[in-house]
Amino acid sequence: MAPVLICSHRQHHGVAEADEATIAEPDSVTEEQARRRSWQIFDLVNAAIALMDTNALWPAVEKGSRMARLNKKTNPVHMAHYVQLLIGVALEHLHAIGALRRDANMIHNSPPFTLARSAVEAAATAHWILQPTDSWHEQIKRLVIYLRQDRYDYQQVAELFQRIRGGDLPEDLAKKGERIDKVIADNRLDIRSRTDLKMTEILMDVDKTTGGSTNFEIYWRTASGLAHARQWAQLAMFRRGERFEIEPGVAAVRLSSDERLLGWSVETAYSITNRAMKLFNEACRAPLR
Secondary structure, eight states: OOOOOBOOTTTTTTBOSOOOOOOOOGGGSOHHHHHHHHHHHHHHHHHHHHHHHTTOSSOOOOTTSHHHHHHHHTTTTOHHHHHHHHHHHHHHHHHHHHIIIIISOOOOSSHHHHHHHHHHHHHHHHHHHHOOTTOHHHHHHHHHHHHHHHHHHHHHHHHHHHHHHOSOOOHHHHHHHHHHHHHHHHTTOOOOSOOOOOHHHHHHHHHHHTTTSOOHHHHHHHHHHHHTTOHHHHHHHSEEEEEEEEETTEEEEEEEOOHHHHHHHHHHHHHHHHHHHHHHHHHHSOOOO
């Protein structure tokens, strides 16, 4: 089945009706089938990037919509801004995979997995924030968890710079904390002082909402293994080719990727990005009267 187009809000509020096609596992398609599916997605991502560059990708937040209410309740942060940021980062990483494969005509072993993993993380976080559609309170709580992690990470880097170069911490670091505290107070959130953003829990939660039809956690764990040069992931995923004897009893094996593995990365990252975009579009539309 053809992938779904992420498009302008002038075309059905930013996303076509969802075609929740099953992501093709590497062994279930030929290399040519995988290449065609990847090329389709690259075309759609290129179109989305072009729209994003002119700010035409994002739907208008309609009066009376859930997102209008969420923006008001998260002022001065505005939930829509951060959802757009996360989806935009996912699209950029997908675009980079297309540039490597189609424009540079390269199939690397690990880099496509690393790029797709980043796309999955960003899009899954956006999806996770929006997915409790029956509770605006829970959606805001999840946004706060994300914002707190963002501020914590910023503080760690700022303090490293301070130790090396001296000087004061950035002024906006304290302001970030003040804005987050205001959202917590305004919405009477019951939240621990330190709540980590855990990607494994996010992916497990997202997979659960699809009724077991997706395996984003499996992909993410595999891609993480490849990003960190874990031997189990390399030997499990890549084709073994020519052997080179290093010394008696010791040999090296050439490992290589292919269109099917690249296609698995592209389809997985695109699928979660498209699902997140669909949730965002639905949140931006006012309910029918």
